[in-house]
Amino acid sequence: MKRILVLAVAAAVAAAALLSGATAAAQGVQPRPGDRLFDLTLPVPGERADRNYLGLSGWGKTFRMADIKANLVLIEILSMYCPFCQKEAPVVNRLHEAIEKDPAAGGKIKIIGVGAGNSSYEVEVFRKKYGVPFPVFPDPDYDIHKKCGEVRTPFFIAVRLNPDGTQSVTHARLGAFGEVPAFLETLKKAAGL
Numbered sequence: 001m002k003r004i005l006v007l008a009v010a011a012a013v014a015a016a017a018l019l020s021g022a023t024a025a026a027q028g029v030q031p032r033p034g035d036r037l038f039d040l041t042l043p044v045p046g047e048r049a050d051r052n053y054l055g056l057s058g059w060g061k062t063f064r065m066a067d068i069k070a071n072l073v074l075i076e077i078l079s080m081y082c083p084f085c086q087k088e089a090p091v092v093n094r095l096h097e098a099i100e101k102d103p104a105a106g107g108k109i110k111i112i113g114v115g116a117g118n119s120s121y122e123v124e125v126f127r128k129k130y131g132v133p134f135p136v137f138p139d140p141d142y143d144i145h146k147k148c149g150e151v152r153t154p155f156f157i158a159v160r161l162n163p164d165g166t167q168s169v170t171h172a173r174l175g176a177f178g179e180v181p182a183f184l185e186t187l188k189k190a191a192g193l
Helices: 002-027 048-054 083-101 120-130 143-147 180-191
Strands: 041-043 062-064 072-078 109-116 136-139 155-161 167-174
Touching: 041 136, 048 109, 072 083, 072 180, 083 109, 083 120, 083 180, 109 120, 109 143, 109 180, 120 136, 136 143, 155 180, 167 180
Parallel strands: 072 109, 109 136
Antiparallel strands: 041 062, 072 155, 155 167
């Protein structure tokens, strides 16, 4: 009888673990270095400058990370209402400028933003107010945010675009990334530059 009770408890614990794992997978988990990035599909930017920056060709409605012409993409999960994102915006802009001026990184490392819970209008307000020079995509229903494990903002994910079409997370961090020159070197190393 004890043996049956122990087996029943073990089965219940195993079932609960499987159920919680399925729930975590359905909700997403916070990306970590070494992980493969979840399937990220975004709307093609309406602005030609944004399409050119990403190296997108064609006129489809959506694109995938593998379509971006780069070795590495830094994704910033942000919200226009987040005071930390607002404070970090000038620093991220300086990083973008440093990447573009660096002979090894320019054209090979790109930055995009995802506005968690933000509409297209809200994303554009944020871009204009803070002079954001890279594309920021709306995520009004938190779809991408959920796939990221509902991280707090700003959250940075560096993703290496592999030749086989997969994407590997090389860096994932909540909050400020520190000094621009040091972080740029980290990104260049992850990009194989």
